[in-house]
Amino acid sequence: MQDVAKPSQVKLSQRLEQTMEQVREHTWYQSASLAIAVALCSSLLLLLNSFTAPAIEQRLREDKLAAIDMVIPASYYHNALLDTEQRFEFDGQSYLWYQASDELGQPSGYVLQGQTPGYAGAIEFLVGLDQQMQILGVRVLSHAETPGLGDKIEIAKDQWITSFEGLSLGNTDTSQWAVEKDGGQFDQFTGATITPRAVVYGVHHSLQALAEQLKPVAEQPADLPPLSLHSLEQPESAHEQLSQHF
Numbered sequence: 001m002q003d004v005a006k007p008s009q010v011k012l013s014q015r016l017e018q019t020m021e022q023v024r025e026h027t028w029y030q031s032a033s034l035a036i037a038v039a040l041c042s043s044l045l046l047l048l049n050s051f052t053a054p055a056i057e058q059r060l061r062e063d064k065l066a067a068i069d070m071v072i073p074a075s076y077y078h079n080a081l082l083d084t085e086q087r088f089e090f091d092g093q094s095y096l097w098y099q100a101s102d103e104l105g106q107p108s109g110y111v112l113q114g115q116t117p118g119y120a121g122a123i124e125f126l127v128g129l130d131q132q133m134q135i136l137g138v139r140v141l142s143h144a145e146t147p148g149l150g151d152k153i154e155i156a157k158d159q160w161i162t163s164f165e166g167l168s169l170g171n172t173d174t175s176q177w178a179v180e181k182d183g184g185q186f187d188q189f190t191g192a193t194i195t196p197r198a199v200v201y202g203v204h205h206s207l208q209a210l211a212e213q214l215k216p217v218a219e220q221p222a223d224l225p226p227l228s229l230h231s232l233e234q235p236e237s238a239h240e241q242l243s244q245h246f
Contacts, residue, residue, distance in 0.1 A: 076102075090209035112129070
């Protein structure tokens with residue numbers, strides 16, 4: 001025989017259900033439920049991050065070293081290059097600086113990471129130099145320049161970026177650190193002069209920044225005149241401005 005619930009039990013069950021329904025309708029109950037759900041999700045995310053953070057950090061270090069190896073040969077340094085990272089400011093720009101050392105612990109080169117304003121946003125780049133401050137290599141890390149025009153600053157698209165190799169502040173006059181249109185020695189891109197102009201300016205400025213950073217304190221001038229941005233502000237021709245958008 002099946003058990004039949006007593007009337008008192010049915011009433012009690014109904015009252016409990018009504019009470020729970022009333023509780024659910026209260027704002028504090030909804031808020032508490034949401035808070036508990038958020039706390040559980042946060043805890044899960046923190047737990048997941050504790051497992052993945054070391055692997056992500058290691059991958060970022062490997063990617064950065066791979067990029068650095070494109071601007072300074074591994075044979076130039078025998079130290080943990082990324083552990084030498086320093087940040088400094090020059091003329092309103094922020095740079096990351098890495099010191100390469102040989103097997104005897106003597107300085108053997110430098111790597112600079114900086115950025116410069118391009119046509120469509122910031123262009124981030126690396127510059128590798130030997131101990132004499134001569135450029136070993138330059139590579140663009142990221143940019144948002146126009147595909148098919150400004151993206152020729154990428155080594156995968158064009159060899160233009162290799163035109164910096166072998167140059168230094170000592171062997172290249174200041175006037176030559178510009179695109180040909182501005183009287184310098186660097187090629188410009190058809191319909192996209194702003195992009196190579198920005199990279200040339202950025203690389204030149206980064207060399208000046210490091211040269212100033214490496215000066216003994218006693219030799220540093222009290223007020224260094226800023227590098228002119230005039231070349232970056234020169235207007236494009238109507239034809240070039242139109243070409244940028246196609």
